Amino acid sequence: MTPSQDTLRARTRRAVQREIGDAALALFIERGFDATPIDAVAAAVGMSTRSVFRYFATKEDIVIGKLDLAADRMLETLAARPPGEPVWVSLRHLFDVDDPRPQGSTAAIHRVVLETPALLAAYLQKLQEIQEAVALGLRERAAAAGRPYPADDPTPRALTAAAFGCFVAAQHSWLASGASTPLADAVDRAMATLAPATEAQAPAQTQTQTQAQAQAPAPAPAPAPS
Amino acid sequence: MTPSQDTLRARTRRAVQREIGDAALALFIERGFDATPIDAVAAAVGMSTRSVFRYFATKEDIVIGKLDLAADRMLETLAARPPGEPVWVSLRHLFDVDDPRPQGSTAAIHRVVLETPALLAAYLQKLQEIQEAVALGLRERAAAAGRPYPADDPTPRALTAAAFGCFVAAQHSWLASGASTPLADAVDRAMATLAPATEAQAPAQTQTQTQAQAQAPAPAPAPAPS
DNA sequence: CCGAACCTGTCATTGACTGTCAAGTGAGAC
DNA sequence: GTCTCACTTGACAGTCAATGACAGGTTCGG
Numbered sequence: 001m002t003p004s005q006d007t008l009r010a011r012t013r014r015a016v017q018r019e020i021g022d023a024a025l026a027l028f029i030e031r032g033f034d035a036t037p038i039d040a041v042a043a044a045v046g047m048s049t050r051s052v053f054r055y056f057a058t059k060e061d062i063v064i065g066k067l068d069l070a071a072d073r074m075l076e077t078l079a080a081r082p083p084g085e086p087v088w089v090s091l092r093h094l095f096d097v098d099d100p101r102p103q104g105s106t107a108a109i110h111r112v113v114l115e116t117p118a119l120l121a122a123y124l125q126k127l128q129e130i131q132e133a134v135a136l137g138l139r140e141r142a143a144a145a146g147r148p149y150p151a152d153d154p155t156p157r158a159l160t161a162a163a164f165g166c167f168v169a170a171q172h173s174w175l176a177s178g179a180s181t182p183l184a185d186a187v188d189r190a191m192a193t194l195a196p197a198t199e200a201q202a203p204a205q206t207q208t209q210t211q212a213q214a215q216a217p218a219p220a221p222a223p224a225p226s
Numbered sequence: 227m228t229p230s231q232d233t234l235r236a237r238t239r240r241a242v243q244r245e246i247g248d249a250a251l252a253l254f255i256e257r258g259f260d261a262t263p264i265d266a267v268a269a270a271v272g273m274s275t276r277s278v279f280r281y282f283a284t285k286e287d288i289v290i291g292k293l294d295l296a297a298d299r300m301l302e303t304l305a306a307r308p309p310g311e312p313v314w315v316s317l318r319h320l321f322d323v324d325d326p327r328p329q330g331s332t333a334a335i336h337r338v339v340l341e342t343p344a345l346l347a348a349y350l351q352k353l354q355e356i357q358e359a360v361a362l363g364l365r366e367r368a369a370a371a372g373r374p375y376p377a378d379d380p381t382p383r384a385l386t387a388a389a390f391g392c393f394v395a396a397q398h399s400w401l402a403s404g405a406s407t408p409l410a411d412a413v414d415r416a417m418a419t420l421a422p423a424t425e426a427q428a429p430a431q432t433q434t435q436t437q438a439q440a441q442a443p444a445p446a447p448a449p450a451p452s
Numbered sequence: 453c454c455g456a457a458c459c460t461g462t463c464a465t466t467g468a469c470t471g472t473c474a475a476g477t478g479a480g481a482c
Numbered sequence: 483g484t485c486t487c488a489c490t491t492g493a494c495a496g497t498c499a500a501t502g503a504c505a506g507g508t509t510c511g512g
Contacts, residue, residue: 121347165387190384
């Protein structure tokens with residue numbers, strides 16, 4: 001019952017996983033995801049088709065599964081941000097990644113993922129999962145700082161979703177403009193277009209009454225009784 | 227070559243599509259999406275499996291395809307909003323839907339979609355498509371108002387993505403809290419947590435020169451070197 | 453040496469799709 | 483009226499992803 005020990009087997013397994021992932025990604029980029037049957041991937045690494053599925057739950061997971069690491073890093077990053085930091089800034093830093101890959105390679109990966117419907121769907125779904133964890137992290141952080149969100153307050157979820165939405169928008173814009181500038185710049189620009197309603201202009205203090213008021217005037221969208 | 231005429235055949239086709247959709251949705255809600263093979267749907271409406279796929283591209287599309295109508299309505303809504311209205315308010319009104327269904331039924335649909343991985347993925351992907359169109363609509367509106375976004379400005383995409391992110395977050399929160407209150411309230415609360423960086427404090431008037439200027443100063447956070 | 457845990461390939465099966473083909477049906481041409 | 487033409491349908495076969503079952507073969511600790 002070794003919970004998640006770093007045994008030799010575990011390391012071997014990760015190595016094989018990585019090998020499959022790399023080979024598959026190369027094939028997907030070269031021939032396209034849909035045009036590359038699993039058999040081709042299996043053949044490329046000299047395994048049976050069955051074994052590939054022992055390392056990855058689905059075909060999409062070969063590509064998207066790599067995000068599990070990124071997700072872990074995000075949660076660590078969030079936990080490491082200073083407690084007093086504005087939420088939007090902390091969220092921005094979730095997307096700081098030092099990717100040692102050559103710039104062109106990163107763009108190629110982005111292109112396959114964003115332009116293959118099946119992969120895009122799996123990607124967005126994975127991001128949704130990650131958001132769940134991040135929103136929970138925001139809740140914990142606020143609680144630790146002494147001003148927890150009410151249980152049914154949608155704020156952490158909404159802010160997280162908005163941040164991730166900006167991130168994906170940035171990826172699209174970045175790719176559409178040729179991926180020449182760093183992705184981080186695109187993320188900066190996207191996230192700079194918005195700010196949380198409360199702490200935006202506040203002197204980084206506990207929220208004031210006037211702001212809570214300024215928050216209200218959402219013009220009650222009339223459920224259209226017809 | 228009748229482009230998209232409202233011929234008898236077209237109407238019949240839509241009727242059949244609707245019949246399949248309704249029957250399938252009932253089955254999906256009752257037995258679960260994954261536990262309901264297409265054969266069961268086909269049998270329920272007295273057709274061959276093959277014919278079901280002549281009306282829907284994929285199994286997920288039977289559920290998600292209904293959003294095409296919603297997408298059209300969104301674009302109409304956006305076009306109908308007053309040109310001077312703050313963007314965030316206009317975006318909020320995209321999610322106003324008068325759904326004549328009983329409240330419990332709507333919640334059931336939401337539950338299947340959000341809790342079935344395959345459906346959630348397809349749903350998010352469809353929303354992504356819609357966002358593309360909405361962002362374009364924002365661009366057109368701004369251009370019509372005389373202050374178009376620069377070609378590579380990520381603002382419309384980012385704002386749209388943030389709004390849709392809030393919407394999905396609202397759906398989750400709404401469902402998690404028992405779907406007792408109107409969904410519109412949840413959307414209000416989610417979207418009230420954020421505001422665009424520029425027009426937030428503006429006196430809700432027709433745009434001034436200073437606004438076009440205030441649109442630029444993206445504060446460019448540090449790209450985190452190492 | 454030995455069993456437990458793990459990994460592997462092979463085979464068979466399910467389920468989502470897709471291509472094809474022969475047959476049916478309706479609306480308009482004649 | 484009836485004869486097409488366009489469109490639809492069911493039946494059949496085939497591809498691909500994914501899963502379960504079985505039969506070896508390996509490694510590791512005792």
